[in-house]
Amino acid sequence: MSATAGFTLPRQDERYMLWQVYLGLAVFMWGIFAGLAQALDRVLPSTSTLWKLFPGQETYYQGLTAHGVFLAIGFTFAFSNGFMLLVASRAFERAPNRAVNAASFWCMTVGAVLVAGTIVLGKANVLFTAYPPLMAHPLFYLGLVLVVVSTWLTGLAGALLYRAWRRDHPDARTPLQAFAFLATYAMWFIASLGVAVEVLGLLLPWSLGLFDKIDPQLARSLFWFSGHPIVYFWLLPAYLSWYTMIPRQVGGKLLSDPLTRLVFLLFLLLSTPTGLHHQYTDPGIDTWLKNIHLVATMAVFFPSMITAFSVCAALESGGRARGGRGWFGWIRKLPWDDPSVTAQILAMIGFTLGGLSGLVNASYVMNLVVHNTAWMPGHFHLTVGTGVALSFMGISYWLIPHLTGRGLVWRRAAVVQAWLWLIGVFTFSRGQMAGGLESLPRRLSVSQMSYGADIPAWQTSHLLTGIGGTIMFISGLMFGLIVLWTVLRGPAAGRVDMPVADAMVHGPDEGWPVLERWPVWIGLAVVLIVLAWGPFFLTYEWNMVSTGVAP
Amino acid sequence: MKIDAYEKLFLGLTVVALACFMGALAAAVNRHGIRLPHPTARVDPAALRAAPPPPFDQLGLVDKGGGAYDLNLLAAMWQYEPFFPDKMEAGVRVPAGATVTFNVSSPDVIHGFKIKDTNVNVMVIPGQVSTVTHTFDAPGVYTVLCHEYCGAGHHRMYFKLHVDPPAAAGADAGRAGGES
Ligand code: HEM
Ligand SMILES: [Cu+2]
Ligand SMILES: [Cu+2]
Numbered sequence: 254m255s256a257t258a259g260f261t262l263p264r265q266d267e268r269y270m271l272w273q274v275y276l277g278l279a280v281f282m283w284g285i286f287a288g289l290a291q292a293l294d295r296v297l298p299s300t301s302t303l304w305k306l307f308p309g310q311e312t313y314y315q316g317l318t319a320h321g322v323f324l325a326i327g328f329t330f331a332f333s334n335g336f337m338l339l340v341a342s343r344a345f346e347r348a349p350n351r352a353v354n355a356a357s358f359w360c361m362t363v364g365a366v367l368v369a370g371t372i373v374l375g376k377a378n379v380l381f382t383a384y385p386p387l388m389a390h391p392l393f394y395l396g397l398v399l400v401v402v403s404t405w406l407t408g409l410a411g412a413l414l415y416r417a418w419r420r421d422h423p424d425a426r427t428p429l430q431a432f433a434f435l436a437t438y439a440m441w442f443i444a445s446l447g448v449a450v451e452v453l454g455l456l457l458p459w460s461l462g463l464f465d466k467i468d469p470q471l472a473r474s475l476f477w478f479s480g481h482p483i484v485y486f487w488l489l490p491a492y493l494s495w496y497t498m499i500p501r502q503v504g505g506k507l508l509s510d511p512l513t514r515l516v517f518l519l520f521l522l523l524s525t526p527t528g529l530h531h532q533y534t535d536p537g538i539d540t541w542l543k544n545i546h547l548v549a550t551m552a553v554f555f556p557s558m559i560t561a562f563s564v565c566a567a568l569e570s571g572g573r574a575r576g577g578r579g580w581f582g583w584i585r586k587l588p589w590d591d592p593s594v595t596a597q598i599l600a601m602i603g604f605t606l607g608g609l610s611g612l613v614n615a616s617y618v619m620n621l622v623v624h625n626t627a628w629m630p631g632h633f634h635l636t637v638g639t640g641v642a643l644s645f646m647g648i649s650y651w652l653i654p655h656l657t658g659r660g661l662v663w664r665r666a667a668v669v670q671a672w673l674w675l676i677g678v679f680t681f682s683r684g685q686m687a688g689g690l691e692s693l694p695r696r697l698s699v700s701q702m703s704y705g706a707d708i709p710a711w712q713t714s715h716l717l718t719g720i721g722g723t724i725m726f727i728s729g730l731m732f733g734l735i736v737l738w739t740v741l742r743g744p745a746a747g748r749v750d751m752p753v754a755d756a757m758v759h760g761p762d763e764g765w766p767v768l769e770r771w772p773v774w775i776g777l778a779v780v781l782i783v784l785a786w787g788p789f790f791l792t793y794e795w796n797m798v799s800t801g802v803a804p
Numbered sequence: 805m806k807i808d809a810y811e812k813l814f815l816g817l818t819v820v821a822l823a824c825f826m827g828a829l830a831a832a833v834n835r836h837g838i839r840l841p842h843p844t845a846r847v848d849p850a851a852l853r854a855a856p857p858p859p860f861d862q863l864g865l866v867d868k869g870g871g872a873y874d875l876n877l878l879a880a881m882w883q884y885e886p887f888f889p890d891k892m893e894a895g896v897r898v899p900a901g902a903t904v905t906f907n908v909s910s911p912d913v914i915h916g917f918k919i920k921d922t923n924v925n926v927m928v929i930p931g932q933v934s935t936v937t938h939t940f941d942a943p944g945v946y947t948v949l950c951h952e953y954c955g956a957g958h959h960r961m962y963f964k965l966h967v968d969p970p971a972a973a974g975a976d977a978g979r980a981g982g983e984s
Contacts, residue, residue, distance in 0.1 A: 312956060380953050384914050386930060387955065469914055470929050511805045533840050534926050536934040540842045547829075551822050558818040562811055616825065617840065618832040621925040625916050625951035692920035694951035696958070703960040704892070704947065708920075759806055798849055798931040802881075802913050804955040 260346040262339075269351075269358040270335040271656040276361060277331030278649065278736060280369075281642070284323035285729040287316040292681070292722025295699045295715035309373035313698035314380065314804065319372050321381030325637060327368070329487045330400060331361050332645050334407040336652060337434050337490055341411045343751055344431035345418045349410040357410065360403035367396030378804040380696065382476060383456065385467045388801030391460040394452050401445055401452075404486075408438030426761040427769060429510055430497050430753065436517035437489040439775060440482060443782070444525045447478025459801065466797045470537040474789060477531045482524035485553075487637050489520060491604075491644035494597065495564045498648075500754035502594050503587055505571025507757045508563045511764030516563075518768065519556040522778050523549055526785030533620045537796075542789050543617075549785060550615040557608055564601060567754070592667030596647030599675040604640025607632055610686070625696075627714060628689025631682040634725075639678045643671065646732050651749050653736055659743025663735050670731040677724030684717025841926040844935040852878055852911040859907050865896050873898055877908045879915035879928040879950065882957030884908070895948070895964035902967070903939045916951035919965065927952060943969040 290307045310316035334357055342349050371377040376390035383389060383397075411434050415427070427435070451472055459467050496516075500507045507513065529546035532538055572583025588594050610632040613619050623629065654661050661667065689695070691710040705711050767773060807815075832838050852860055859866075859876045863886045866874040875896065878885040887895055898904060908917050908928050915928040919938065926934045940946070950961035 314953065314956065314958070317953075378956075384952075387913050387953075468931065470932055473914075473929070508811075509805075509807070512807065512811075515805070532927075536841050536926060536929060536932040537843055537846075540840050543840055548826075551826060554822060555815075555818060559811075559815065562814045566811075612825065617829050618836075618838040618923075621838065621840070621923045624925050625918070625927075692918055692947070692949065692951075694916070694918065694949055696951075696953040698959045701959050703889075704949070704962045708947070758808075763806055765805055796846060796931040799913075800850075802955070804913075 260343075262342055263348050266342070266348050266351060266354055267339070267656055269354045270339045273331050273335035273358050273361055274649075274652065274656070276358075276365060277328045277333075277335065277645075278733070280323040280327035280331065280365060282729070282733045283369075284320050284328060285726055287320035287323070288722060288729075289726040290316050291320060292719050292726070295722075296719030297700065309369075311375055312378065313701065314378050314696075315372065315375055317696065318378055318380050319369075322368055322372065324642070325381055325483075325487075326397070326400060327365055328645075329637070329641060330404055331365070333486070333490045334358075334361065334404060336645075336648060337437065337493070338407050338410055339652075339656070340430050340493065340751070341414055341434040343753075344428035344434070345414045347414050347417060350413050353406050353410040353413065357403045357406035360399045360406060364396045364399030364403060367392045368400065369396075371396065382480075384476070385456060385459070385469050385472050386799035386802050387804050388460055391457060394457045394460055398449075398452055398457070401449060404438070404445070405442060408442050411435060411438055426764070429513060429761065430493060432514055433489065433493040433497065433517050435771070436514075436521050436774075437486065437493070439771070440489070440521040440524050440778070441486040443775070443778060444479050444482030444486070447475045447528075448480070451475035451479075464797075465800055467799050467801075468796045469799050470535065471793065471795060473532060473535065474529070474538070474793070477528035478525065478786060479528075480531060481528040481550075484633075484637065485520050485524045487641045489517065491597075491600065491641050491648075492516070492560060494644060494648050495560070495601065496567075497754050498752040499564070499594065499597055500567040500571065500756070501752040502591065502651075503568055503571030504574050505567045505569070505756075507754045508566045508570075509759040509763075510757050510761040511759060511768060512559060512563065514764060514768045516556045516559050518774050520553070521774055522781055523553040523556070525778070526781045527553060528786075529789070530615050530620070533617060534624050537793075538789065539792075545785050545788070547615065547617055549781075554608075554612065554615075561605065568598070570758075590664070590668060592661070592664055592671060593647045593650040595668050596650065596671035596674075597644050599671050600640050600643035600647060603635045603643065603675055603678055606682075607635025607640055610635065623689050625694065626689035627685040627693040627695050627718075629685075629695050631685030631689060634678050634685070635682050638725075639674065643674050646674070647671065649732075649736060651752065653739055654743065654749045655751055657740055657743070658748040659739050659745065660749075661735070662738045662743050666731060667735050670728050670735065673724055673728035673731070677721050677726075677728055679721070680717050681721025681725060684714045684719075684721055687717070688714025838923060841934060841936055843932070845933040846931055847909050847933055849909070849911045849930040852909060860909060865898070871899075871902055873902055873904045875904050875906050877906065879908050879910045879917060879954075879961075881912050881955050882950075882961040884917075884948065884950075884961070884963050887963040889960070892963045895966060897966040897968055898940060899968050900943045900970050901939070901941060903937060905935065905937045908934045913954050914952050915954045915961070916949075918949055918951045920947040920949070922946065925951075940965075940967040943967045 371390045371393040377393035379387045379389045496513045526549040527546050529543050530550045569583050572586045575586040577583030577586035693711050863876050910928045910930045918925045924938050926936050928934050946965040948963050
């Protein structure tokens with residue numbers, strides 16, 4: 254049971270959260286097995302049967318579908334649902350509506366089973382982007398719908414908590430962590446409407462045969478309406494931890510409560526008007542529309558830079574409070590023996606490089622060099638694959654003991670695990686990015702490739718990707734074993750509390766009251782979306798010409 | 805809301821950096837003429853094979869005279885027709901300095917179209933015609949490849965574009981390659 258002064262979260266409510274986190278970690282493990290197969294496919298000689306050693310991977314692309322779907326959608330969403338609702342409940346000091354919490358868990362579970370089942374049976378070799386006219390089994394699309402609905406339900410549970418809390422506290426500031434939850438899930442709810450329309454309005458009925466032709470260009474734009482903000486839905490739970498937990502874990506102070514709120518609100522505003530930057534090279538979209546999204550994309554860099562400053566400031570204050578001196582002396586004094594802290598600081602370092610490489614992608618003309626090349630996996634294994642995933646591993650190092658009451662085992666190994674991941678992903682991304690700059694395409698089985706043997710730069714890329722990916726896998730496997738052993742055999746009196754950074758330089762009362770006015774921010778977000786996407790959806794002429802093709 | 809001096813400075817620098825990036829982009833677009841792909845035409849994917857409309861009624865290289873060429877291609881599972889698997893290596897030859905306009909469309913699923921060592925990078929989306937132009941000044945062998953997952957044979961989808969040095973470029977440049 255989670256207890257803060259006077260508040261105890263009932264065990265049953267916690268259990269749904271814990272099991273959603275377990276589900277996320279289970280698909281994480283499955284996903285990285287597929288990742289290992291992909292990495293090895295780049296270094297082992299023409300072993301076109303290699304990935305068959307891994308479950309559910311008759312072909313490279315079946316494994317790649319599992320990898321993308323499980324890691325980018327399953328792991329991130331399920332972990333976030335469990336973790337974020339726990340944080341919101343604790344912050345509001347209330348138990349969430351049990352039926353909604355349970356429904357979220359069951360939607361996620363059934364959705365995951367449908368998606369995993371259709372992938373394993375080879376009925377959905379369409380990769381996680383599921384671009385039509387590649388067609389998957391209807392149950393694959395249905396599973397994706399349930400997974401998204403599960404996030405809506407968690408968002409609803411948080412909104413209900415807020416309503417009940419607000420009734421009792423008409424004039425108080427929303428607790429910071431709860432505020433971050435609300436901004437994150439509000440952002441994602443609005444953003445997910447694109448993919449909801451795509452799947453419910455186009456893909457699902459089309460795969461059921463209700464109509465036989467579809468517009469691939471339109472479907473792509475609906476997908477990317479949600480496809481860029483989804484990265485902030487992955488990221489914001491990590492930001493919540495960096496802003497409102499890490500300062501406590503390192504013994505420092507959060508720089509500014511109001512600025513933290515503003516950052517989350519900026520993501521609510523700016524996440525969605527950016528999606529066309531994934532479609533710079535699409536033939537069916539006017540350049541001036543792409544330009545609007547270019548500007549919003551550059552703008553969304555801004556809150557991330559505020560974050561870089563604030564998070565470093567909090568770390569520095571912690572290091573200095575622990576006796577660190579001089580320009581850099583405080584770094585050594587940080588609690589590097591705490592795996593939760595180490596993993597998250599290393600995640601920040603990886604994320605910084607990932608974010609900078611994202612500026613390259615966003616930069617329009619440079620996008621022509623890197624679009625759809627191996628550069629992209631190089632980029633996003635630093636962002637979601639490290640900034641988010643390694644943060645979630647770090648969070649797990651206190652979250653699992655917190656929810657199970659079992660102390661973390663093998664702390665040293667856990668610290669090593671975090672470092673290994675960073676070393677692995679640096680090697681991996683160095684390889685992928687170098688290949689990408691030389692036009693090495695992504696989403697491609699290298700061992701079966703019929704060209705490219707004459708391009709030396711690609712061979713270096715494959716080697717580094719293979720080595721780095723293997724190191725990442727070893728690290729991920731260590732993480733899985735540590736969590737498993739903690740759950741099964743961790744010392745029983747190990748319950749740790751949830752870290753809450755309540756020491757601040759600038760407290761909540763310094764913030765503008767308008768920060769609390771949700772209708773203003775949500776209204777503004779909708780206006781920006783209408784401005785950025787309206788012209789496309791209003792001027793685009795439907796072109797329903799493509800019949801389904803089995804991959 | 806209070807923002808500390810250092811932080812103000814940092815955020816100011818961020819804004820300056822972003823302004824510089826945008827300026828560099830504007831320069832790249834305006835001074836160097838780098839353009840993104842944009843809508844040119846639409847086409848019925850089913851017609852591409854049954855009754856191909858222009859320019860797809862004439863696949864392969866078309867000499868427009870004066871160093872200008874059209875290269876009309878069907879990006880299909882899993883080749884750029886007319887460069888079927890036995891013609892992928894031979895591909896197509898043009899003389900150095902040739903300005904080639906690529907017209908590419910897909911009769912089946914989404915494909916990609918990227919030419920190594922150039923800025924040519926465009927998606928090929930059923931129902932749309934992808935048109936991009938590039939001038940090949942440097943002689944050499946260019947790998948043209950599909951960079952979007954298009955099914956089980958995605959890793960076999962490429963061809964080579966040979967740019968001949970000025971001396972070697974003969975009168976037959978327009979006819980070489982997969983055309984027949
Ligand atoms: C053991 C760790 C991992 C390894 C070895 C690995 C390896 C790879 C490789 C080699 C690719 C490129 C495949 C290709 O383009 O053909 C890839 C793609 C991808 N990875 Fe990972 N990865 C790992 C962990 C992760 C994590 C933790 C995430 C996210 C949380 C992630 C998300 C993705 C996504 C979204 C793709 C793109 C899939 C697609 O193109 O459809 N990976 N991975
Ligand atoms: Cu293709
Ligand atoms: Cu392809």
